[in-house]
Every structure is written in C-alpha cells, then in structure tokens.
Amino acid sequence: MIVVMKTSASQENIDAVARRVEELGLKSHIIVGTERTVVAAIGEKRNGERETLESLEAVDKVVPILAPYKVASVETKPEPTTITTGSFTMGGGHIGVIAGPCSVESEQQILETARMVKAAGATGLRGGAFKPRTNPYSFQGMKEEGLKLLAAAREETGLAVVTEVMTPQHVELVGSYADVLQIGARNMQNYHLLQAVGEQPKPVLLKRGPSASIDEFLLAAEYILDQGNTQVMLCERGVRTFETHTRFTLPLATVPYLQERTHLPVIIDPSHGTGITSLVPPMCRAAIAVGCDGLIVEVHPDPSKAMSDGAQSMTPELFHSSMEDCRKVADALGYKM
Numbered sequence: 001m002i003v004v005m006k007t008s009a010s011q012e013n014i015d016a017v018a019r020r021v022e023e024l025g026l027k028s029h030i031i032v033g034t035e036r037t038v039v040a041a042i043g044e045k046r047n048g049e050r051e052t053l054e055s056l057e058a059v060d061k062v063v064p065i066l067a068p069y070k071v072a073s074v075e076t077k078p079e080p081t082t083i084t085t086g087s088f089t090m091g092g093g094h095i096g097v098i099a100g101p102c103s104v105e106s107e108q109q110i111l112e113t114a115r116m117v118k119a120a121g122a123t124g125l126r127g128g129a130f131k132p133r134t135n136p137y138s139f140q141g142m143k144e145e146g147l148k149l150l151a152a153a154r155e156e157t158g159l160a161v162v163t164e165v166m167t168p169q170h171v172e173l174v175g176s177y178a179d180v181l182q183i184g185a186r187n188m189q190n191y192h193l194l195q196a197v198g199e200q201p202k203p204v205l206l207k208r209g210p211s212a213s214i215d216e217f218l219l220a221a222e223y224i225l226d227q228g229n230t231q232v233m234l235c236e237r238g239v240r241t242f243e244t245h246t247r248f249t250l251p252l253a254t255v256p257y258l259q260e261r262t263h264l265p266v267i268i269d270p271s272h273g274t275g276i277t278s279l280v281p282p283m284c285r286a287a288i289a290v291g292c293d294g295l296i297v298e299v300h301p302d303p304s305k306a307m308s309d310g311a312q313s314m315t316p317e318l319f320h321s322s323m324e325d326c327r328k329v330a331d332a333l334g335y336k337m
C-alpha cells in the first residue's frame with residue numbers, strides 16, 4: 001500500500017505514519033517526491049490496515065500497489081530516480097556513460113584506458129577485478145590488486161569506478177574501492193548478494209540475467225531496494241535466444257517498457273548484448289534514441305590482446321567517434337550527455 005500524505009504534512013506527521021506502519025508489522029519506506037511525500041507500507045496484506053492508516057493525521061489517501069515489485073514501481077514513485085556519484089549522473093534526462101575494459105589487467109592498461117575514455121566523454125570507468133567466467137580455467141581477475149588500480153585511475157581522472165562484486169563476503173572490500181557496485185547477470189537472482197548490496201550505501205548497477213523475465217529483473221531490484229538502498233540502476237545486457245549470430249539478443253524495447261513501470265534508471269550494455277565490436281556503436285546510438293539513461297561499454301587499448309571479451313571491445317578511437325555520434329542523437333532529443 002502507499003500512504004499518500006497531504007502536501008501540508010509535517011515531518012512529524014510523516015514519521016508518525018511510518019511508525020504506525022511498522023507497528024502493524026509492515027516495512028515502511030518514506031519516499032519524498034517533488035509534489036508530496038508517500039510512505040510505502042510493504043508486507044503481507046491483512047485486514048483493517050488501510051482504514052487504520054487512512055485515519056492518521058495529514059494522510060490524504062491509502063492506495064494499493066498493484067505491481068509485485070513495490071518500491072521499484074512508478075505507482076510508489078512517479079518521478080524518475082536520478083543517481084549521482086562522483087563524476088556521473090544517470091536518470092531524469094541525464095545520460096551517463098560508463099566505459100572501460102572488461103577486466104583490469106595492469107596498471108598501464110587501466111590508466112591508459114581511463115584517460116582515453118575520459119577524454120572521449122565517459123563519466124564512469126568500468127573494469128572487472130573479480131570476474132565471473134564461464135570457464136574455471138579462464139582469467140579470474142586481479143581481485144584486490146585490480147580494485148587498487150581502479151582506485152588509482154579514479155584518483156587521476158576523477159571518473160567514478162564501477163566494478164563487479166560476486167559474493168556477499170566481498171561487498172565491504174569492493175565497496176571500499178568502488179563508487180558503484182555491479183551485480184553481474186549470472187548473479188541477478190543471488191538473493192543474499194542482492195540483500196548485502198542493499199544494506200550498504202553505494203549505488204548498485206544490476207544486470208539482467210540472460211534468461212530472466214522483466215518481472216524477475218524488477219523483483220531482483222526490489223530485493224536491493226527493500227534493504228533501504230534506493231540507488232539502483234537496471235542494466236539490459238541481452239538475453240539468450242535461438243539466435244547464434246550475436247552473443248546475446250539485445251532487446252532495446254526493454255528501455256521504454258521498464259520506464260513505464262519503474263522510476264529507476266535504465267542503462268544498456270551493447271558490448272555483452274551483441275558480443276561484436278562493430279555492432280556496439282550503432283546499438284549505442286539506438287539505445288539513446290529509445291531513451292536509455294546510460295550506457296556501459298567495453299573499451300580496451302588493444303582489443304586483440306584483451307584477457308577477456310576482446311571481440312566486443314572498442315578501441316579508444318572507435319569509442320571516441322561513437323560518443324560524438326551519440327551526442328548528436330542525445331542533442332536532437334534534448335537529453336543531457
């Protein structure tokens with residue numbers, strides 16, 4: 001249920017409603033909107049709660065939330081959520097661009113990439129230090145050493161660092177270096193991990209599982225939101241279909257579809273979504289045209305030597321020209337990029 005407060009409601013009125021919600025055995029989330037504040041009351045439905053809440057001071061009305069994902073739903077918060085951390089802003093008409101290698105490989109590789117993507121207009125730096133690899137014998141990442149190199153790259157360029165965390169035990173460690181914690185596609189339904197990143201304060205970039213439905217994706221986001229972390233970005237990175245020409249199939253309709261249902265920023269990963277470098281720039285342009293709030297792309301100084309995902313990584317030069325084209329699309333549609 002959503003308890004919609006009157007525009008005249010004081011902070012005491014709002015706190016009193018939140019307290020009553022908790023007394024009823026429900027979880028309360030106070031959501032401050034531009035027009036008015038609402039208190040979302042989440043939990044198993046019982047009789048009489050609606051009437052109880054409706055009778056409290058400064059309450060305008062109590063309405064049910066129909067979607068299974070409650071805090072993520074536009075019913076709870078119609079205004080888009082904007083996420084700002086360090087160098088980047090995403091959502092509410094701001095397009096954030098996160099670029100960098102699939103994996104952090106060396107000091108020189110990550111610093112050089114960071115400088116070049118920054119010069120081309122990226123607002124965030126990506127790079128995996130803990131890598132979820134399909135094959136156990138593939139490069140597994142530089143781990144904490146890689147996190148230190150990412151932090152050094154932020155130090156020099158000012159770019160916010162986005163990097164993956166694979167297990168609840170590493171949330172504190174990764175959070176101590178990163179600006180945004182990435183939950184990889186393979187972990188989208190790792191509920192303990194979702195709860196662990198929901199309990200810490202840094203923004204979370206949640207990737208869609210390649211075989212997850214949109215409702216499952218939003219419910220995964222809800223696990224994070226339910227722990228009190230409201231800074232969640234949803235990333236479409238392609239799904240598994242019968243098609244074998246591309247690594248995955250990248251459904252761009254996910255962007256407007258999600259935006260009709262959630263206030264959370266929606267970003268596109270055309271690198272993993274296609275698996276083919278030449279397809280990445282056109283899909284970046286298309287993603288902006290359909291209204292995405294951000295992009296995350298792989299860029300490597302020498303893709304032919306990349307330790308992972310070279311076949312889908314752009315050179316810094318290609319990234320540069322791609323960004324110029326993307327800005328034209330963004331300008332034409334009135335997005336800030």
Ligand code: PEP
Binds near residue numbers: 102128184186237272
């Ligand atoms: C990545 O971004 O490096 C990655 C492993 O992506 P995904 O989880 O989408 O496969």
Ligand code: MN
Binds near residue numbers: 298
């Ligand atoms: Mn990759």
